[in-house]
Amino acid sequence: MTVIIEHKWLFAIIGEIAFFALASAFFIARYWFRMIKTSCFFILLLIFNELFLALLAVFDYIETGKMSSFQIFTAIFYIYLIFDGKNEFAKLDRYFKKKAAKWKGETIPDFGEEEQHDEKKYGAARAKEERQGWYMHLLIFMIGQCVVLCQ
Template sequence: MVEFVHQHLWELFIAIEIVFWLCIVLFVFLRYVLGLRKMSIWILPFFVASVLADAYLGWIDYKSTGEFSIFQFIIVITVIYAITAGVSDFRRLDAYIQRKVVKWKGEAELEISVKSPPKYGCEHARHERYGWYMHVVMFVVAQIAFFYLFGTRDQFSVDEWFAFEFYRTWLEDEALGAYEDVKLNQVVRAWFIVLIIDGIISLSYTFFPRKEKNEE
């Protein structure tokens, strides 16, 4: 069984994602098209099961090879996203679909607790900061997971993570990361650069708020 799963990791991962999106379609159909809101709740456990199934695939891959792989990285990011930003994103998607379906059916729009993301001003800046904070949380949680799953190189000390010199050297040489696996260091380094760029863009709205086009 384990050997079969390991030989078909990508096929099973894609199948799980297809089931996940089919569950979303079924959830929307039951909840808003048929009006079976209570019944639609029974679809939610399948979302949790899909996350657990992804985690199981990642564990099988690591157990079989004993090495880090891109597949495991994708699994870790998928699981971390699902238990952090994924929840709020799903709520916003639910609210968006509810508005569209209600408008399509020509019914009175119900009160929706989840509002659309703000586009201008201080509210937009706050929303961008929150999105970046969640990105930071995902990055930190991923490092903790990598630390316990794959371990660090022999010469590495956790204190280095709090030293500026470590990051300067790391950005110059991607092989000098915290982990023994060079590929993992390369992936984490690329992610760290994206995190920094995301932070600069997100925080820029705090100092230069986006204004409406008709605003002088």
């Protein structure tokens, strides 16, 4: 276990590379080969990969007994994952579904309402969206500062 903790950044980098590889495998299996069950297997592996990175941060805290930049980085990543990860993954899903259909010469799916949500906003709606993003960043910053100052 000590070896894993000593090389935690290497494992984090390998975990992120595995994330992109597994996400790519998911989209390829799902939309290019239409292998739905296999794509679900890749999602399961993706979840286990992310759980491994979370456990790595927990074990690092248990081993050192104090907060480190690695744990803060991991916490920020999971905060992002919880608040915006689902939306980003949905955007990627729509993008790859369209790309696969285009490359295969099939009819490109129309997502209707889902894409209208992604349209650019103007005026008060845009300002509200920007404020919400700014509040989220402020909250994450304050949590990070509290963690660093409470050490």
